[in-house]
Amino acid sequence: MGINERKERERDAVKDLILSAAREIFLAEGYENTSIRKIATKIEYSPGIIYNHFKDKNDLLLALHDKAFECKIEALFLSVQNMPDPLERLKATGRGYIQYGIDNPQDYELMFILSCTMEALAVKEEFWQDGAMAINMLKQNIVECMEAGYFRKDINPDEISLILWSQVHGLVSLHNKERLNIYAMEDQKAFMFRSYDVFLSMIQKSLS
Amino acid sequence: MGINERKERERDAVKDLILSAAREIFLAEGYENTSIRKIATKIEYSPGIIYNHFKDKNDLLLALHDKAFECKIEALFLSVQNMPDPLERLKATGRGYIQYGIDNPQDYELMFILSCTMEALAVKEEFWQDGAMAINMLKQNIVECMEAGYFRKDINPDEISLILWSQVHGLVSLHNKERLNIYAMEDQKAFMFRSYDVFLSMIQKSLS
DNA sequence: AAATATATTGAACACTGTTCAATTTCAAAT
DNA sequence: ATTTGAAATTGAACAGTGTTCAATATATTT
Structure with missing residues (x-):
């Protein structure tokens, strides 16, 4: 047929x-x-x-969300996959996340800010698998940092993953929603990345 | 008259x-x-x-934003004002911020997520003074931590303030927008505060 | 009492997401 | 070749949205 x-x-x-x-x-x-x-x-x-x-507009936006995850977040993890050093990979992932977030504010909103996508999932009684997948990659990377001796063995990967994610999400969303204008910096983005690097050095120092 | x-x-x-x-x-x-x-x-x-x-709906929402700032954020800083130890005050401010953010998701959205408020300010060619005021309080607190010997003298208060703010904003907004459901925790809020405490200990250790 | 100024109305405009009976399209069966 | 049945598609209708503005009502001043 x-x-x-x-x-x-x-x-x-x-x-x-x-x-x-x-x-x-x-x-x-x-x-x-x-x-x-x-x-x-x-x-x-x-x-x-x-x-x-599509069931409704939320369902349509969820489909856009899925595409954005497929195209971009997966590409982000792929782009750093070949880095042999787990700590360097972790750092690069964060930098890539920030860069992607500020370069693609609409997609970022769809994936990490808007409620409509999570509502569409809830209606279908589905799990946010794209998000879970990404966080698992991050946790895996943290575990590798522990195994490589960069991080102490008594840390909790769940907690560290949340700290890392919150940090980069905080930076991107405050920036995209115009809340960082109060920092009268000549180059706001450079200021963000500089702060992120300071954050990274703090992580590295305190977890070793 | x-x-x-x-x-x-x-x-x-x-x-x-x-x-x-x-x-x-x-x-x-x-x-x-x-x-x-x-x-x-x-x-x-x-x-x-x-x-x-009101000029338009955004202008009305900006007025609500102002009230929320007046009532809550100022109260937050007031509530910790009497703590003599600057580091304890800094930690308490962050905890209070998170607690307020998850207890008042609508107000939080108005203040730190929605674009309409920043748009209303832009139309009036005004500065986000409420935000600047809050960040200045935070920076002041960081400087006091430096003076009290808790933090090294060579750190940049601007960068540290952004790191602290991004961290708590990241936690609150990911939580409020249902993105933390992927962490299958018995008590999600407790997990957040636990992570925040780990973050604080990292800050303290690496900046001393 | 008339004139002025201000406050308030409510209809109108151009939109929004969503539903659903009516219509069209087209392959399958007679 | 014509009828049947199912699927795709339509477009009007419903109840809602922010915003504008001429008309009206109210209150004060002259």
Whole structure:
């Protein structure tokens, strides 16, 4: 039955069309300005079509979230995978996270700030697997730092992972939400990375 | 001219009426569900009245932001003001910040996450003075820790203040936005505070 | 009592997410 | 070739949103 397969392909094509139009609008105009009607107009379909492919708007945004995780966060871990030194890898991951976060504020919001994505997961009674996966990579890296002798053996990887994640998330989100303007710095981003490096040296010193 | 003063009082009374109704709805239903019409209905006025007192919705939310800062953040610094030991004061401030943030997620969003407040300030070409004030208190506290011998003299208070702020903001915002559910902990809040204490001990050890 | 100034209204505009009966499209069965 | 049935698609409708503004009501001054 090749016909059913073709139909399924056509269905998926429309879904992809919706998603890429949504992504374009979302990146250009942000969460607040991404409307069902704008997406529908862009792909020259009726607004109703979107509800044949997604339960609601949150569900559509969750699909964008998934794509962002797939493309970017996984790429981040891949890009440092070849670094043999676990501590250097840990440091580079954080720097890459910050850089990605400030370069892609819309995606970052979707993944780590907006409630709609977590609500869409809750409706489907699903777990935030993308997030869990990323944190596991981080914890694994911390364990490797312990095994390599960089970190004491009596530390708790869960706690350290939360400290590291909170630090970089704090930096990115305060920056993206314009809260760092109160630091009258000539180069705000350089100030962030400098502070992150200080943080890293504190980690290294106190955990060794 | 007592009449003009009375008129001004009446104007302010309506403004306060709007603000307290807005605050009630905002706290109960959150940012997304706080509408001009809901506020107007609650105080039994026409929707248009709000625009006699506020430029737009962002401006109204900025007024709520100001109140939240006035009531809570200033209270936080006051509550620790009497602690003679600067390091203990610094630690307590962070703990108080986290506690306030997770106890008052709506206010926290208004102050440190939402863009609407910073946009309202930008329109008025104003500076985020509330934020700057709070960070200055923090920096002052860090300087006192240096003077008391807790911290090395060669550290940069700006960088350390950003590290401290990012850490607690990261914890609160990840928690409030449901991102910490991936840590399958029996008591998530206890895990946060435990991690914060580990962070503090790291700070203390590495900066001394 | 008339004129002025201010406060307040509520309809209108252009949007929003979502639903659903009606329509179109198209492959399968007769 | 025509009917049947199922799927895809539509677009109007509903209830909501922020915002504007001419019209109205209220209160003060002349």
